[in-house]
Structure formats: C-alpha cells, structure tokens
Amino acid sequence: MKVRAEAGAEGVFRLTLSGPRANALEPGILREFHAGLDALDASGADRAVIAGGRNFCSGGDVAAFFRAANPEAHADAVVPLLQDALRRMVEMPVIFAVAARGAITGGGAGLLFAGDLAVLAPDAFVQPYYAQVGFAPDGGWTALLPERTGAGAAQDWLLSDARASARDLVQAGLAREVQDAPEDRAAEMLAGMRIAPALAAKRLIWDGARVAALTARLEAETRAFRALIGRPETREGMARFLGEGARADA
Template sequence: MTTRVATETFPMPDGSLGARLTMTAGRANSLEPGLLGDLASALDEAEAQDTSAILICGGRNFSSGGDVRAFHRASLDGEAVAYANAVVPRLQAIVGRLIAMPRLVVVAARGAVTGGSAGLLFAADLAVLAPDAFVQPYYAKVGFAPDGGWTALLPERIGAGRTLEWLQSDRRLDASALCDAGLATAVSDTPEMTAARLAAEGEIGTRLATKALVWDEARRARINARLEAETAAFLERIVQPDTALGMSRFIERIGS
C-alpha cells in the first residue's frame, strides 16, 4: 500500500534513534484525510520505536494546507461538514500530540507552509527553513476559520497581539522574518541536514525535560480547549455562503 509519508531512522549521539518523516503527497502535500492519517501512523511507528527525536520534512513545498478544491467540491455536494470533520480534527490531534510527546520535534521546511500546515511548524521544538520558505495564513482570503493552532497555539509562541495582526493582515512572512519571530531556528540551503544536526546537539534528556516544563499539563489543557474551539469555528464557517464564495474566488485566482 502506498504511503504519503516516507519514514527512516537515524542515529542520535546518545545511542537512541531519531525518525525522519517526509511527506510525499501530491498537490504540495495538501492536508487531505489520507496524508493526515499516514502522518499519524508514522508518528505511531516513531513512538513504537522509542525514538528520541522526530524530524518532519516535506518536498519542494512543505505543505499548502487544506485542499481548497476538495473543500469546495464537498460544499457543492452538500458534504462540507463531513469533509471538514475528516480533516480538521485529525490535524488538531496531530498538533496537540506534537507538543505533548516526550520527543524532540524538529521541522525542516522548503517553500510554502500555508494554512493549517503551519501548525506543524508552531508545534515544533526547533525548525530550520530553506531561504524560499514562507508562512501565510490565507484564511481571510478563503473564508475558513483558522485551524492547526493559529489561534490555539501561536499566541503562546508570539503573543496574542502579533497573532491577531498576522491573521487579520494575512501577511506572508519569509524565512528570515520567521526566525526573527522565534518560529524558526535557522535558515539553510540544506534544511533537512541542518535540522538533523541541530536535533543531535545537546543532551537529549535535558532538552526533553525542558520541553515538558514548557508544555506542562495546564498549558496543554488550555491549548487543547482552544484547538477544539478552532474545530467548532471551522465547522460553523464551512457552511456559510460567504465561505463558498471565498473558495470559488480563491480557486479562480490560483487557476486549475
């Protein structure tokens, strides 16, 4: 059976294993149910192997977020809520899982990191970006409510005010600006190699203890409640007439 996430292990200095998960789906790794299911399964496998670090990578584009065309088709068929329920809760579960797991989570990204896929970046402990990498919400253009932790997790990273401004302005932040915001560690022409090197530096026990202290039970509970609120808002917005119009206009702009 074809998987949309390729997995391989690599050695860590302390003798443990790291797992590299590379998303390989079509349409620039759109967050469709199949990809999200394969990513969750790859995380299961990495945990079963008791890896101490997980490196999440993409291709030329890390991920373009939710597939607007698929949402639009579902909307035309009267299945918008059903399709959203097959996508958004899976994404939210992965975001919550990444901050909770006792493993170092590192992202290496090239190209687009847009919409809900940015949640994988927000949930990472470290991130390395290629010079062409960028993050843009796109919610205001399409009409979706934010998902993937844009309102649940990002305020914990950069503050509520900066989060609100970014979502309202729908600005595109490049790799350098993302480093300045504290959402990435470095810019590299070889982000995967640099990310693997950074994952191997330092005493892993201390790094995981630090992660557990930052993402403690109380903070995770607040974030999980906000993730649930994001899901509810997404389901409410997906059936609104202005959202259907926004999807149509967005598809027209990007072409077939």
C-alpha cells in the same frame, strides 16, 4: 505512500510528507502522519525531523472543500485529525525539528508551530490565507501561535494575511536558522543536542495545565472552522481563491 517514517542515523527519526498538491492536508496524508507518529513512538526515538519536499505543506485542500457535497462532513474528516496530530506532537517525549522548504500555509503551519525548533530553506514562507478564503483558523493559529508570538501579534497576522519569509520567521522566533539544506541541518542539530535537559524543558513548559488549555483551544478552532465552512460567503471565497468565480453558484 504520503508519509514516509523511518529511523535515521544517530537516533534521529524522520517523517517525510510526500502527498499530492504540495502535501495538501486531506484525510489520507493525515492518517499516515498519525501512523508515522505511532511508528516514532514505538521506535523509542526521542528526536525527529519532519520534512516535506519542495513545498512543506499547503494546508487544507481548498478544491476538495469546494467540491464537497457536504463541506461540514469533509471538515469532520480533516480538521480533527490535524488538531490531534498537533496535540500529540506537543505531548510526545520527542524533540521535533521541522525542516521546511517553500510553502507553509494555512493549517500546514500548525506543524511548524507545534515543532520544538525549525530550520528553513531560503524560499520558505508562511501565510495564513484564512481571510482570503473565508475559513476560520485551524492548525493552531489561535491555539499554538499565540504561545510563540503573543496574542496580539498572532491576531494581527491573521487579520493582515501577510506572507512571512524565512528570515521574518527567524526574527519572530518561529525558526532557528535559514539553510540551503534544512533537512541535513535539522538532523545535525538534533544529533548534537543534550536530549535530557531538552525534554525536561519541554515537559515543564507543556505541563498538564498548558496542554489542557491547548486542547480546549484546538477544539474551539475545530468548531469555528465547521461553523463557517458551509456558509455561502465561504463558498464564494473559495471560488475566488481557486479562480472559479463563475462556478460559485454551481
């Protein structure tokens, strides 16, 4: 099992990622995440913690894209599932708290951006890596992040490929607290929350017009990702990232 979905104490549902390669985003884990969202919806819970073990999520599996005989087809099996999961998180009448440790990279950061609040361990960090690998941004880096930080800050982060620490993320408004036990703290915060006004605020912020714009931007990310993934320079970037430069022409 790559995603564990379970009802927790005090009405707090839990979704825990436990896939290989630091919860790399591949079709299996994404399908299970959608199944977890289905279970959450069926449970009637209105608050949920998303956690991910020692490393929250390392984003797309670069090695899988590098090995794929048809990288566009592999992108079609991965990116739309991720993008739709983020849209669902935004639209669901649930307050999502992300509790993250270690790496939150590439498209995996979309789960942080789509969450309603976050608690991070001291070792947590976010880094895009798109500029290094050569992928177009997915996971809401251009669809969700500008809503949180502003368009200029989001673009600068993608261009610089900077690594943001847990403290940096709190300063940027992308996380609420840094705690040694983020999972426990996130659940505590949700359990103590007055849920009706919290859900009302979420609905008002993510109204029909904003959700429609988000959906269009996520779809644009998907098209851009697919357009770049098969290019020779992208393959070369993947090879360098994986330390397989000698195999770039394989």
